[in-house]
Amino acid sequence: MTMHAKPALTLSGLILFFLIGGGFMRHNTGGGPFDVIKVDGGTISGVTNASGDVHEFKGIPFAAPPVGKLRWQAPRRVVPWKGVRVCDRFGPSPMQKDPVPFSMWSEEWLIPKEPISEDCLYLNVWTGSTDPKEKRPVFVWIYGGGFVSGGSAVPIYDGEAMAKKGVIVVSFNYRVGIFGFFAHPELTAESANNASGNYGLLDQLAALQWVRKNIAAFGGDPDNVTIAGQSAGSVSVNCLVASPLAKNLFERAIGESGAVFTSKGQTLQRAEQNGEKLMQLLRVDGLSDLRAMPADELLRRAGGSQQPIVDGYVLPEAVADIFKEGKENKVDLLTGWNQEEGFLNGPAKTAADFQQEARDSYGSAVTSFLTFYPANNDSEAATSQLYLSRDMVFGVQNYTWANMQSGQGRKVYVYRFVRKPPATGQYIKYGAFHAGEVPYVFDNLRLVDRPWEPIDHQLAKMISTYWTNFVKTGNPNGEQLPVWEPYIGTDKKVMMFGPEKQDTEPMTDSRGLDFLYGKMGIN
Secondary structure (H helix, E strand, O other): OOOOOOOOOOHHHHHHHHHOOOOOEEEOOOOOOOOOEEEOOEEEEOEEEOOOOOEEEEEEEOOOOOOHHHOOOOOOOOOOOOOEEEOEOOOOEOOOOOOOOEOOEOHHHOOOOOOEOOOOOEEEEEEOOOOOOOOEEEEEEEOOOOOOOOOOOOHHHOOHHHHOOOOEEEEEOOOOHHHOOOOOHHHHHHOOOOOOOOHHHHHHHHHHHHHHHHHHHHOEEEEEEEEEEEOHHHHHHHHHHHOHHHOOOOOEEEEEOOOOOOOOOEEHHHHHHHHHHHHHHHOOOOHHHHHHOOHHHHHHHOOOOOOOEEOOOOOOOOHHHHHHOOOOOOOEEEEEEEOOOOOOOOOOOOHHHHHHHHHHHHHHHHHHHHHHOOOOOHHHHHHHHHHHHHHHHHHHHHHHHHHHHHHOOOOEEEEEEOOOOOOOHHHOOOOOOOOOOHHHHOOOHHHOOOOOOHHHHHHHHHHHHHHHHHHHHOOOOOOOOOOOOOOOOOOOEEEEEOOOOEEEEEOOOHHHHHHHHHHHOOO
16 A cells, blocks of 8 residues: 555546556567577566666576475576566565565565565566677665565666666565575585575575576676665675675675674574574474475464574675685675664663663773763753664674775775655654665655655765766766765765765764774674
């Protein structure tokens, strides 16, 4: 449902809807270079957008369905098909709870209500190329959702607008929740790599390998690929940059609000122990019984948080250690976070309670802490709690990522998204919330039911152009754009995307982030 009930469209309204390109597509009918394309598994056809300048292919299988005996297996080769497979709609989203709008996330940030299936390994391609030999740069999007939800069919991830800017857009599904991150000694024993649990990351690697092998058929350049993601998608990008299995699969990385630099992560041993406990809780005798359990029943009985695992294979060590040792894949980076994307569990604490909690947590360093996160009154304390949550969960992670890669001589660009997306009703109280920047990145404000203002359209055009410029050349700058200076550890300049100004300026809260990393960072 949308945020406001709307009357049914009249006939004239429908005509106008189609005239302005409101979702009208036409199937490719033959004769053009992208009407029928050969990919792994067989030949496919797609659709062309209303203006005729973007070819769209949705629901392309990139691996065999991970069902039955393939549940909790690394993705297998795609099952070949005969004839031309029509790829004109998204494949099923991964198994997860039914999507329900909540907090600041309206339906545009959620997967469709159906289909949702364990058979979910499909990807999508948007290309504006007119020549298969063109070699356009490739933007590969990895969705967020805390590794328990999400999918490539989320409306704000539509790739048409970005494809119009000269890049090929690819999005794909990966397994989430119990289906994507379940480890167990039996699974480790049956693995040729003596590892288990990172099936969601292995899906991501399989999708990138598919891009490497097939994207040239869409006019793309397999040697000019940028991976990008937000939240858990950004954590995924962080893990892929760290993983030796991703070597030579991409040249650049974009990470929006997510990384893992302040924890050793979950070890394979701990993940296996958790898997054994879960199997006991479910009262099944072994792995074969667990694989035989219907997917919806398994989801209902085994829900809960999931995360990537330091399994010794996909991730040989903790991500932070891999970066400290300089073993990560050498790529340039665009990264950042949003101004009000912290999360509070319940009402904010009073100033007195927050100060006491700070004394308990930081001891003799409490004076420094309260300098960075002041609490002289209840209102100030509430703001500090929101910003502290933001920085502990997101800010310090992406800040550390920027510092590490900049310190190793890589080109790094850092942003801060401070625009409060306009909203009405229950959404009006939120600021620059978590994932609020995503429709701006994709230039998809037209797909979101909110009362956008001229500054929002200006920001969307600007931000999406910066992102596509970075995808093309590794430098976000271009004509008629404010200069975005590279991030260097000595001056820490970041691009501010706000309603009044869009400019590069020194980061004002870096000392607080340094303080937190000193308390949170792993040795």
